[in-house]
Amino acid sequence: MYGDMAGNIIIKREPGLSRLGLYIHIPFCVKKCGYCDFLSAPADEDTIRIYFDALLAEIGSYDGRTEGYYVPTIYIGGGTPSAVSPDYICEVMKAVRRVFRTGINITDDSYDAGDVEITVEANPGTVNGEKLALYKEAGINRISFGLQSVHDHELKLLGRIHTYKQFEENYRLARSLGYGNINIDLISALPGQTINSWEETLRITAGLSPEHISAYSLIIEEGTPFYDIYKGNASEISYGYPDLPDEDTDRAIYAITKDILNEYGYHQYEISNYSRPGYICRHNASYWTGIQYLGMGLGASSLIENTRFNNTASLSEYIGACKEYCKNVKNAPSGQNYHSLPGTDKGMPDINCLLPDLTGIRRNVEHLQVKQQMEEFMFLGLRMTKGISRDAFLKRFNIHADEIYGEVLRKLESGGLILNDGDNIRLTGYGTDISNYVLAEFMLN
Numbered sequence: 001m002y003g004d005m006a007g008n009i010i011i012k013r014e015p016g017l018s019r020l021g022l023y024i025h026i027p028f029c030v031k032k033c034g035y036c037d038f039l040s041a042p043a044d045e046d047t048i049r050i051y052f053d054a055l056l057a058e059i060g061s062y063d064g065r066t067e068g069y070y071v072p073t074i075y076i077g078g079g080t081p082s083a084v085s086p087d088y089i090c091e092v093m094k095a096v097r098r099v100f101r102t103g104i105n106i107t108d109d110s111y112d113a114g115d116v117e118i119t120v121e122a123n124p125g126t127v128n129g130e131k132l133a134l135y136k137e138a139g140i141n142r143i144s145f146g147l148q149s150v151h152d153h154e155l156k157l158l159g160r161i162h163t164y165k166q167f168e169e170n171y172r173l174a175r176s177l178g179y180g181n182i183n184i185d186l187i188s189a190l191p192g193q194t195i196n197s198w199e200e201t202l203r204i205t206a207g208l209s210p211e212h213i214s215a216y217s218l219i220i221e222e223g224t225p226f227y228d229i230y231k232g233n234a235s236e237i238s239y240g241y242p243d244l245p246d247e248d249t250d251r252a253i254y255a256i257t258k259d260i261l262n263e264y265g266y267h268q269y270e271i272s273n274y275s276r277p278g279y280i281c282r283h284n285a286s287y288w289t290g291i292q293y294l295g296m297g298l299g300a301s302s303l304i305e306n307t308r309f310n311n312t313a314s315l316s317e318y319i320g321a322c323k324e325y326c327k328n329v330k331n332a333p334s335g336q337n338y339h340s341l342p343g344t345d346k347g348m349p350d351i352n353c354l355l356p357d358l359t360g361i362r363r364n365v366e367h368l369q370v371k372q373q374m375e376e377f378m379f380l381g382l383r384m385t386k387g388i389s390r391d392a393f394l395k396r397f398n399i400h401a402d403e404i405y406g407e408v409l410r411k412l413e414s415g416g417l418i419l420n421d422g423d424n425i426r427l428t429g430y431g432t433d434i435s436n437y438v439l440a441e442f443m444l445n
C-alpha cells in the first residue's frame with residue numbers, strides 16, 4: 001500500500017505476506033472525563049447505530065485488498081467500546097474476520113489462525129456478564145480495564161463513572177468467565193495524590209494478579225477541563241481542586257512504581273508498561289517495533305509501507321464518506337451491500353473502483369522519508385526496555401547506526417542515559433526517568 005500523487009492510498013497485492021496490526025476506534029463514552037483529550041464523546045443510540053454502519057462499511061472496503069497481509073493482533077479501543085451494545089462489537093469482529101486473514105506464525109503457505117491477540121477496552125460501570133460472554137464468543141481474548149485508581153475520591157475527581165468496587169466486581173466476573181489475559185490501566189500524578197495513595201493503588205491492583213499493568217502519568221492536555229483548572233487562568237474554576245503533585249512527589253511516584261510492580265512479579269518492558277512473563281501487549285509492542293498497522297474508525301491512524309495517514313476526526317465527514325461508499329456498492333451490478341461484501345473471486349462487483357470514494361475519509365497522508373524512519377526506529381524502539389539492535393538498524397537502513405547517531409550515542413552514554421552494549425542500545429534507569437529528553441536527542445535535523 002502506498003500514497004499516490006493525489007494522496008490516495010493504493011493497495012498492492014504482494015506475493016509475500018507482511019504483518020499488519022488492526023486498530024478499531026469506538027469513539028463513544030458514557031460521559032467525558034475531565035482530563036481526557038481522546039476522540040470520544042457521549043452519543044445517542046441513533047448516532048451509535050449509524051457509526052457502526054459506517055465502520056462496517058470501512059472494514060468491508062478492504063475486502064479483496066488484504067491478500068498481502070496477515071493480522072496477528074486486533075485492538076478495539078476508544079472511547080469506551082464496552083459502553084455500546086456488544087452486538088456491535090460482535091458485528092465488527094465478524095466483518096474483520098471475513099475481510100482480513102487473522103493469524104500468526106506465517107510461513108509461505110500456512111499460518112496459525114488460533115493465536116491472535118484480540119483486545120477490547122472496557123470501562124468499569126459499562127461491563128456485565130452478557131457483554132463479556134459475547135466478546136468471548138466473538139474471539140476477544142484480552143480485556144483492558146480502565147481503572148486508573150483504587151481510591152473513589154480520585155476517581156470522582158477524574159470524572160470517572162465508576163467506583164473501585166464496581167471495577168473489582170467486573171474484574172472477577174471476567175476471570176470467572178475464563179479471561180486469562182487482562183490489563184489494568186492506572187494513572188499516576190493525579191491532583192492531590194500522595195506517594196502513599198499511589199502505593200496503595202499499585203499494591204491493590206497488583207494483588208489482583210492481572211497479566212498486564214499500564215501505569216501512565218497524568219498529562220494535562222490543552223482543551224480539557226483539567227487544562228482550564230490547572231494551566232489556565234480560571235481561578236474560580238480551580239477553587240476546591242487539589243494541587244498537582246510537586247516535582248519531588250512526582251519523581252518518587254515514578255521511582256516506586258517499578259520497584260513495587262517488580263515485587264509482585266511484573267517486568268517493565270516499556271517506559272509505562274509492565275507484564276507477567278509472556279504477556280506483553282503484542283499489539284502495542286508492534287507500534288514500538290515499527291510494525292505496520294491499519295486504523296479503522298473515526299480519527300484512527302495508520303502506518304502502511306512507511307506511509308502514515310489518519311481518518312478524518314469529523315463524525316459527519318466519516319459517516320458521509322462511508323455512506324457514499326455503501327451507496328456505490330448497492331448500485332453495483334450485483335446489488336451487494338457491505339453486509340455481504342465478497343470474498344474475492346466470487347463474481348462480486350469490482351470494489352477497487354469504489355476505493356477512491358472511501359479515501360475521502362483519509363487525512364494527512366505522509367510518506368515517511370528515510371530520516372524520519374530512522375528517528376522512529378530509535379525513539380520508538382528505545383521506549384522498550386530491551387532497546388534496539390544495531391544489526392536490525394543496519395539491515396533495515398543499510399547503514400550503521402553509529403554513522404548516523406555516533407555523536408548522540410557517545411554523549412548519552414557518557415551522561416549515563418543509555419547503555420551502549422555491543423549490538424544492543426537501551427536506556428538506563430536514569431535515562432528512562434528522563435526519557436522525553438533522551439528520546440528527543442534522536443531527532444535528525
Ligand code: SF4
Nearest residue numbers: 029032033036040079
Ligand atoms: S472513559 Fe476514557 S476515552 Fe472516555 S472520556 Fe474517560 S478517559 Fe476519555
